[in-house]
Amino acid sequence: MSIRDWPEGERPREKLLALGVEALSDAELLAIFLRVGVAGRSAVDLARDLLSSFGGLRPLLEADQARFCAERGMGMATYVQLQATLELSRRHLASQLERGHALTSPSLVRAYLAAKLRHLGHEEFAALFLDSQHRVIRYESLFRGTLDSASVYPREVARRALALGAGAVIFAHNHPSGVAEPSDADRRITERLREALALFEVRVLDHFVVGDGEVVSFAERGWL
Structure with a gap:
């Protein structure tokens, strides 16, 4: 019918x-x-x-x-x-975050990163590189892990940020388990990244953890 x-x-x-x-x-x-x-x-x-x-x-x-x-x-x-x-x-979603666009909507960034990462069956760590005015430079997948872990190297992230001339960055990774709650390891690597990038005056604005139905923001939790 x-x-x-x-x-x-x-x-x-x-x-x-x-x-x-x-x-x-x-x-x-x-x-x-x-x-x-x-x-x-x-x-x-x-x-x-x-x-x-x-x-x-x-x-x-x-x-x-x-x-x-x-x-x-x-x-x-x-x-x-x-x-x-x-x-x-x-x-x-991507068209609203094209190169040169200033980020004015946290909800748009959240939706975009969720769309990029939520469907993956493996853990992936990505970054949205921004200039000093928080305009989009590029989204890049940086590290790919197994179903339950990913190795993230601050030196490589810093090198990429410098190559792109980034002044700020937003990190994101997915939890294939579907549970978005950040782990202690997630918090530790975020702090290591923040410290490494601060040496080059690159700010870490947020880190999103993407699960099935929820996306957790470190900034909203007061962790950045």
Whole structure:
């Protein structure tokens, strides 16, 4: 059954237009993307089935082609459309943090770093290099670790900051476990980085730890 054939009060599209996108559940948003269901299942029913089968929205969005297309009602065309939609979202965020743009929105930085790191199955440490006016120079992935650890070398970070002429930097790394709470090791390496970069008058503005649903800011915790 197509969404347009549902009673108006049950249509996710009409609900979005009337109440805003934030009012919709994951299943309702997914139903709008799917547009139609399958025999005996509406688009919302199908969306709920998919979320249940994959164990949530994130595993569904990050499923590989074979896993995604194996689900009832899914196929190559839907998979391709989903990948294009996800990439458009990432590029939209990135376009707001292009080189030369001054950072004025902490929430935008948080969303951008989460989009870059949240889906990774390994731990990755990255930096957003800024000039002295906090304008974006470049985002770079610096170190890649195993599922539970990453080696971060302050000397290499300092060398990169100097090469780019950075005056400030924002660090970020993900926890593949999904738990965003910083570890003692996270705090120690952040302090080592802060001390190393201070020798070259490069400020560490923040360090974000990205989990499944939460992104923890060191600056908001008062640790920087």
